[in-house]
Amino acid sequence: MxxxxxxxxxxxxxxxxxxxxxxxxxxxxxxxxxxxxxxxxxxxxxxxxxxxxxxxxxxxxxxxxxxxxxxxxxxxxxxxxxxxxxxxxxxxxxxxxxxxxxxxxxxxxxxxxxxxxxxRLAFAHGERRARHDLGHVEANATPAGDGFVLDGTKSVVFGAPSATDFIVSARTPAGISLFLVDAAAEGLSLRPYATIDGARAAEVMLKGVRVGGDALLGPDGGALPAIEHAVDIATAAVCAEAVGCMQAAVDGTRDYLNTREQFGTRIGNFQALQHALVDMFIELEQSRSLAIVAAVHCDDADAAQRRRAVSAAKVQIGKSGRIVGQSAVQLHGGMGMTEEMQIGHYFKRLTAIEQTFGDGDHHLARFQAA
Amino acid sequence: MDLRYSAEDLAFRDEVRTFVRENLPGHIRDKVAAQQHLSKDDYVTWQKILAGRGWLAPHWPREWGGCDWSPVEKHIFDEELNFGNCPRIMPFGLKMLAPVLLRFGSEAQKQRFLPKILSSEEWWCQGYSEPGAGSDLAGLKTRAERRGDHYVVTGQKTWTTLAQYADWMFVLVRTDPAAKKQEGISFLLMDMRSKGVTVRPIRTIDGSTEINDVFLDAVEVPVENLVGEENKGWTCAKYLLGHERSGIAGIAYSKKMLDKLRRVAAEETIGGKPLLEHGPFRDKIARIEVELMALEYTNLRALANETKGNVPGPEPSILKVRGTEIQQAITELFVEAAGPYAIPFLPEALEGGSNVESLGPEGAAAFAPHYLNWRKTSIYGGSNEIQKNIVSKILLRA
Structure with missing residues (x-):
């Protein structure tokens, strides 16, 4: 190894x-x-x-x-x-x-x-009732001439406001399919917004959007395996990102404990806080281990192996991210609550990551089924 | 033992419930239910309505406008106000300063300040924490020098909740820098309109500006606004903190939020079925419910004990620690219930009366900000670490 x-x-x-x-x-x-x-x-x-x-x-x-x-x-x-x-x-x-x-x-x-x-591309896939289920697609792709007409609303589409092109999932008579859609296509509109972690996303509305037959990406009705694999790769990626956030949060908290003084001493001298920092560090190391496993296996064509690795990582990172983010804020006291310190921003990104591509419960069930 | 409400208790509950239903203005109730930001006017309006009924300061002595309620009645009152989506009663004057004035204040101070707290004519804020004095409150450095018939106060206070609304601030200052830490502190009442007071809002991670820095530059405070004796302010400070902790458990509030969570989870679906019926999620709600039920009775036991005239021991700290843990756990489940819809940040949807549509579950725009904001509860009012220090000292002394 x-x-x-x-x-x-x-x-x-x-x-x-x-x-x-x-x-x-x-x-x-x-x-x-x-x-x-x-x-x-x-x-x-x-x-x-x-x-x-x-x-x-x-x-x-x-x-x-x-x-x-x-x-x-x-x-x-x-x-x-x-x-x-x-x-x-x-x-x-x-x-x-x-x-x-x-x-x-x-x-x-x-x-x-x-x-x-x-x-810049964005994947317009999530929907109001989909929650974390990748196979829940209600948007329609109706065959018309040699192409399709797309209708539906896609939710919390990351990167949509700056996207030049979208990959849109929709249901044809054959099943879930993917389409390439120009951001300027007639009938496509956005409700853009900021996200809690400072990024941008949008609701993407499709009303009678016409696309040619060459816009179909992959097999008609057979897109789910590719969606699942791509989301696994992206999930492994946010797990790695979360490890970066956690590392920075642990480092920042360690530095704070080493400088902030109360009761005439650095607060890092208090055992309760020392142990809290160590708990954060253990979460970080556990997360790093599974982020590596997910990164190595996310390219596997063998879906069972891949799911097991990626879902294990997402379960771990959901839990650890919460502990590390919350503890980092707690150990910074009031300072951790302010928008003017980086530490709260790591907490917010970790919170968003937990709800991105499936939460802990979702991946725990997927891990068991794999 | 008997854990049931008496017939009188039940009649009282109905009376409070009816009063809230008939008197709380609908636009205020809707904002509270939607977890939107309230204006100063919203808080004051509701407090005046309660004061009109004689119910704004139930814990005060009767002669100053209190109610002589039993612990169970106070508990019922707290529940009904929460369940009815009433605004939070601002604690700074009513629950923090008033007990200090009643115990340590001069007759003139009581006459001057208590009636205007009760009438909500004067809004108070708390000048305790400083950049260098958080958990170590007695390390405060704000200096007050006596010059003739007034003190001159210079320093900085921070985390001051709703200072932007305040007419007055009770403030801990150092009057004897040579004395041992706790011994050189005094408790002053400062007019926020005094020359040299500057309030600067602090934006928190949920996007709100509820807390502030308060800069004090040679602010003059008349000597008659000293509460208790000079250099004995720490006694007042500690007495106030004991009162700050009671009620911080937020038991009724947590019950209300659990109900709301159940309603959200009943509307959300997972695999075509209500989230509320999804095993893992349902279990998480139930676990919190059990913990909350335990805390409710711990609280009632503590209140009963206090009524017997026993000095509170570790109870306020226990209630603060576990109560805030429960509140925070509930905010986490709101985020989970919203799933991807916890991620959009729509601050304009949180303004009172906003017509901006939430995305996903009704009111979801408030869920993540509430989760982020509520991390404060284990930090403020004496951090949970400090509370555990207090309890361990009591336990180990025994």
């Missing part, structure tokens, strides 16, 4: 950590979050230059042929910086759907734009 990163992965990690350190300080991030776009187009160009936007794609398609572990390295570093640019929806989630389901022609049409930073 080898838990080490290879040389390329170490370089990847170092370059993103440097980016986070130089460009993604607390105030810099705050300006991005408050901006109208909700992300930095400059940083998006930087990601393109670093090759990040081509991370999972094959080298012959212009990518760098990365795997789940490479994504883990990126996402963990992003977690430490609370990066809000839509890397997860564009590259990880939609990128995986394209890898798993798109035809060579579709990939040729989209990948250069994604890799070059011109296109």
């Amino acid at each position: 080898d838990f080490g990163l290879n040389e390329q992965q170490q370089l990847l990690r170092d370059s993103i950590e440097r980016f986070v350190q130089d460009e993604y300080g607390f105030d810099a991030r705050r300006r991005i979050v408050a901006s109208e776009a909700g992300y930095s187009p400059d940083h998006w160009r930087t990601f393109a230059e670093l090759g990040l936007l081509g991370l999972p794609f094959a080298e012959e398609e212009g990518g760098i042929g990365g795997d789940g572990v490479d994504t883990m390295v990126v996402m963990e570093a992003f977690g430490k910086g609370l990066v809000v640019e839509p890397f997860l929806p564009t590259v990880v989630l939609c990128g995986s759907l394209l890898k798993l389901a798109a035809s060579p022609a579709q990939r040729a049409a989209l990948l250069p734009g994604i890799i070059g930073g011109k296109r």
Whole structure:
């Protein structure tokens, strides 16, 4: 066994950590979050230059042929910086759907734009009654001529406000299918909003949106396996991001215990607080272990093995993220409650991650069934 | 033993319930039910209605407007106000300062301040914590120097809840910097309109601005606004903290929120069935319910004990720790019930009377902010760690 990163992965990690350190300080991030776009187009160009936007794609398609572990390295570093640019929806989630389901022609049409930073994608899949069930799709795709007409409402679509293109799930007479839809398509509208963790999402409304037959992504009626696999890859990615958040929260809390003084001494001298910090650290290490397992197995074609690994990680990270986030706030006292300290923002991102791609109960059931 | 309500208790419950139904303005009730932000006017309006019935300060002595209620009656009253979606009664004047004035204040101070607390003409805030004095409250540095017939106060207070609404602040200051920590502290009453008082809002992680920094720059406070003796303010401070903790358990509030949670979970579906019937979720609700039931009787036992004239021991701290843990656990389940709909941040939907639609379950825009905001409960009022220190000292002394 080898838990080490290879040389390329170490370089990847170092370059993103440097980016986070130089460009993604607390105030810099705050300006991005408050901006109208909700992300930095400059940083998006930087990601393109670093090759990040081509991370999972094959080298012959212009990518760098990365795997789940490479994504883990990126996402963990992003977690430490609370990066809000839509890397997860564009590259990880939609990128995986394209890898798993798109035809060579579709990939040729989209990948250069994604890799070059011109296109941002969002996966319009969740619905009002879907909760965490990926197979719950009520949106309709009615065959019309050589194409389809899409109708329905998609909920909490991450990255939608900045997306140039959507991958939309809808039901044809054959079953759940995926469609490529231009963000400017007639009949597609958004109700955009900020999310509790400072990112952007939207409700996506589809009213009589016409798409051609070439918009169908993957088999008509047979999209669920690809959706499930892509969401597993994205779940492993947010687990890695959560590890980055937890690491930063543990480090920040340790530093606070080492500096804050009450009763004439550093509060780190109080055993109750020492033990609370150690409990956070144990949660972090347990999470890191399963984030690695999920990263290694999320590319498995064997669905049972993959589900077991990814769901185990999500269960662990849901629980640990809650403990680490809550404890970090608690140990910072009132300071932890303020918007002006980074620590509360890690807590918020961890809270959002817990409700993203299935909560602990959902994945515990899936783990048992796998 | 008899754990049942008497016929009189039940009649009292109906009386309070009817009063709330008939007198609480609908627009205020709806905001509270939707967990929206209330205006100062909303709080004051309701307090005046209660005062009109003689029910605003039930725990005060009768001659000052109190009610002489039994612990069970106080419990029933608290429940009915919560279940009826009444605004929280602001504790700063009524439950914190008033007991201190009644115990340590001069006759002139009682006459000057208590009636205006009861009439809600004057809103109070609490000037206790400082940037360097949180859990270690006695480490406070705000300095008050006596100059003729007034004190000159300079320093900073923080986490001051709703200072933006306050007319007055009771404030702990250091009058003798040479004395041992607890011994050089005094308890002053400060007019918030005095020259040199600056209030700066602090935005919290849920997006609200309920708490503030209060900067004090050479603020003059007349000597007659000293409560008790100079340098003996710590006695007042501790006495107040004992009162701050009672009621902080929020038992009736938690019961109400559990009911609301059940309604939300009955509407949400998982695999086509109500979330409320989903085993893991149902179990989590039931576990909290059991814990809350235990705390309710722990509280009633503590109240009964107090009525017998026994000095409270570890009870207020126990109630604070477990009560806030339960409140926080309920906020977590709201987030779980909303699932992905906990993620959108729609602060405009939380403004009173807002027409902005929530996404997902009704009122879901409040769920995540409530979860985030409620982390404060294990920090304020003496953090839960401090409460456990208090209990352990009592236990180990025995």
